[in-house]
Amino acid sequence: MxxxxxxxxxxxxxxxxxxxFKHWPGKTITEADDHLFCMITMNHHPLHTNAWFAEHExxxxxxxxxxxxxxxxxxxxxVPDISGSAIANLEVETLIHRSPTFHGDTIYAExxxxxxxxxxxxxxxGIVYLETKGFNQDGVEVCYFRRKVMVWRRAxxxxxxxxxxxxxxx
Numbered sequence: 106m107x108x109x110x111x112x113x114x115x116x117x118x119x120x121x122x123x124x125x126f127k128h129w130p131g132k133t134i135t136e137a138d139d140h141l142f143c144m145i146t147m148n149h150h151p152l153h154t155n156a157w158f159a160e161h162e163x164x165x166x167x168x169x170x171x172x173x174x175x176x177x178x179x180x181x182x183x184v185p186d187i188s189g190s191a192i193a194n195l196e197v198e199t200l201i202h203r204s205p206t207f208h209g210d211t212i213y214a215e216x217x218x219x220x221x222x223x224x225x226x227x228x229x230x231g232i233v234y235l236e237t238k239g240f241n242q243d244g245v246e247v248c249y250f251r252r253k254v255m256v257w258r259r260a261x262x263x264x265x266x267x268x269x270x271x272x273x274x275x
Contacts, residue, residue, distance in 0.1 A: 114189025116259040117221070117231040124218040128182040131213040131242075134170050139208060142174040170206040172248075179239035179248050182214040188254045190262060192230055195253040199236075203246045211242040219251070229261035 143153050151158035152169055159168040188194060206212065220234035232253055239248035257263075 110265065112189075113185055114187065114191060115256070116190055116262055117223070117233070117256050118259050120218050120221045120233050120256075122218055122221060126183070126186040126216045128186055128214040128216065131211045132178050132182070133211040134174065134178070134206060134208060136168070136208040139168070139170045139174060142177075143171055146171075146173065148173075165205060165207070168208055170208065170210070172202045172206075175202065175206045175212065175239060175248050176200060176250065178212055179214045179237060180250075180252075182212075182239075183216050183237050187216055187233070187235065188256070190257060192255040192257060195232065195255055197250055197252045200248075200250040202248055204241070206241060206247050210247075212239050212247065213242075214239045224255075229258055230255055231258065232256075 140154050143149065148171055150171075152163055153171045154168070156168060160166050163169070214237060216235050216237040218233060218235050221231060222234070223231045233256055234251065234253050236249070236251045238246055241247050
């Protein structure tokens with residue numbers, strides 16, 4: 106019998122400049138997703154929540170998904186591959202919404218490693234600098250950002266634990 110622990114995030118040694126991660130799965134953004142995100146974040150702009158307004162008083166003639174939801178989804182898609190074992194997200198820069206996203210669009214994401222730098226002050230960690238792109242179902246880039254993540258070196262990372270023993274299958 107074998108036991109498998111699903112990897113969630115990576116350690117400093119797992120990153121090389123130029124690596125590309127194709128995050129999976131994608132996510133179809135529903136009208137309900139957009140409305141809920143708008144209400145949670147108190148963004149009540151009718152461009153996102155009022156179909157009549159969007160049809161009659163906007164450039165696109167239909168509701169546009171709020172940009173921070175698109176960014177949040179794309180960032181979230183990268184977590185299992187990039188920052189699931191991170192100590193901290195240090196910085197997000199260059200956030201660009203390249204094209205609008207609409208209700209019903211499906212978003213996918215990919216990340217590329219730009220720099221991998223050992224910490225100058227602590228030998229148990231390093232900084233990974235990367236860029237991430239979000240694409241819709243037609244391959245149109247809708248979101249782009251760069252970020253820096255502080256990650257553990259493998260030898261120093263805390264062990265993953267569960268709140269119960271290993272004898273559950275005995």
